[in-house]
Amino acid sequence: MAMDRYTSDNLANWNDRVPIHASPDGYGIDAFASDPERLSIVVAFDRKYLGDVSGRTLLHTQCHIGTDTLSWAKLGAQVTGVDFSPRALDVARDLAERIGVNARFIESEIYAAPASLSETFDIVYTGVGAINWLPDIARWAEVMAAFTRRGGTFYMREGHPVLWSLDLERDDDLLSITEPYFERREPSTWDVPQTYSGSGTLKHPTSHSWNHGLGEILTALIGAGFRIDLFEEHRFLEWPALPHMIETEGRWVLPDDQRGMVPLMYSISATRL
Numbered sequence: 001m002a003m004d005r006y007t008s009d010n011l012a013n014w015n016d017r018v019p020i021h022a023s024p025d026g027y028g029i030d031a032f033a034s035d036p037e038r039l040s041i042v043v044a045f046d047r048k049y050l051g052d053v054s055g056r057t058l059l060h061t062q063c064h065i066g067t068d069t070l071s072w073a074k075l076g077a078q079v080t081g082v083d084f085s086p087r088a089l090d091v092a093r094d095l096a097e098r099i100g101v102n103a104r105f106i107e108s109e110i111y112a113a114p115a116s117l118s119e120t121f122d123i124v125y126t127g128v129g130a131i132n133w134l135p136d137i138a139r140w141a142e143v144m145a146a147f148t149r150r151g152g153t154f155y156m157r158e159g160h161p162v163l164w165s166l167d168l169e170r171d172d173d174l175l176s177i178t179e180p181y182f183e184r185r186e187p188s189t190w191d192v193p194q195t196y197s198g199s200g201t202l203k204h205p206t207s208h209s210w211n212h213g214l215g216e217i218l219t220a221l222i223g224a225g226f227r228i229d230l231f232e233e234h235r236f237l238e239w240p241a242l243p244h245m246i247e248t249e250g251r252w253v254l255p256d257d258q259r260g261m262v263p264l265m266y267s268i269s270a271t272r273l
C-alpha cells in the first residue's frame with residue numbers, strides 16, 4: 001500500500017508500541033485472556049451506551065491489540081477489528097485464540113478500509129486515541145458511514161479536542177494551550193521514545209497527529225449521514241496525559257483544584273439514516 005510520510009512514520013511508531021503494550025506491565029493481556037468475565041476498562045465504561053450487543057455485528061476501527069474488540073466479543077458481539085499495524089493484529093489474533101472467541105482482524109489503513117471490506121455492521125465502534133492520528137475528519141466520517149448499516153449505531157469515545165490543544169509536555173501543573181484546536185492540514189509532530197502503557201524504548205519515536213474541533217467532528221458525522229443521538233463530555237481519561245493527573249480506579253483525573261476546569265473526553269452515539 002502506498003503511504004504518505006506521515007502515515008508511514010505513524011505505522012512504524014505504532015508497530016514499535018505493540019510489544020511494549022503486550023508485555024506484563026502494559027495492557028495486562030494475560031489477566032484479560034485468563035478471565036472470561038474481564039473486560040477492558042474502556043469497554044467496561046462504554047457498554048452502557050450500546051446496551052445488549054449479543055448477536056450483533058460490530059466493527060471496531062483502529063482496534064490495536066484487540067482488548068476492546070474482544071471485550072465486545074466476550075459480551076456476545078460478532079466482532080471485526082481493523083488496524084494498519086500487522087504487529088498489533090498478530091497480538092489480537094493470538095488473544096482471540098487464547099480466549100476462544102470468534103473474531104476477524106483485518107489489516108488496513110482506515111481511509112483504505114472500504115476498498116478491502118465491503119460490508120455494513122449493526123454497530124461501528126472507535127476511539128480512545130484513534131482519530132487524532134487521522135488528518136481529515138470529514139473523510140473519516142464518510143468511512144464510518146460506509147460501514148454502518150442503515151438504522152445501525154455508531155459510537156465513539158475520544159480524547160477531547162480541548163485536551164489535545166493543551167501543552168502535554170510540561171512538567172508543572174499549568175493547563176496551557178499551545179496546540180491548535182481546529183483541524184489543520186499540517187500535523188503536530190512528536191519525538192517521544194516512550195509509550196503511554198508499559199516500559200520500553202521505541203525505535204521509531206516520531207509520530208504525527210491532528211486535532212479536530214468538536215464542531216468539525218459533529219458536522220462531519222451529520223454530513224456523512226448520521227443523526228446524533230447523544231453527546232456527553234467526561235472529566236476522566238484512561239491514560240495519564242498530564243504528569244500531575246491522579247489515578248483513580250484505573251482512570252486518570254485532574255487534581256481537585258482543577259477538576260471540571262476542562263473536558264478530557266467525550267462520547268458520541270449516532271444512528272445511520
Ligand SMILES: C[S@@+](CC[C@H](N)C(=O)[O-])C[C@H]1O[C@@H](n2cnc3c(N)ncnc32)[C@H](O)[C@@H]1O
Nearest residue numbers: 014062063064083084085109110127128129133
Ligand atoms: C490508541 S490505539 C486505539 C485503540 C484502543 N483505544 C486501544 O487503546 O487499544 C490507536 C490505534 O490506531 C491505529 N492507527 C493509527 N493510524 C491509523 C490509520 N491511519 N489507519 C489504521 N489504523 C491506524 C494504531 O495502529 C493503533 O492500533
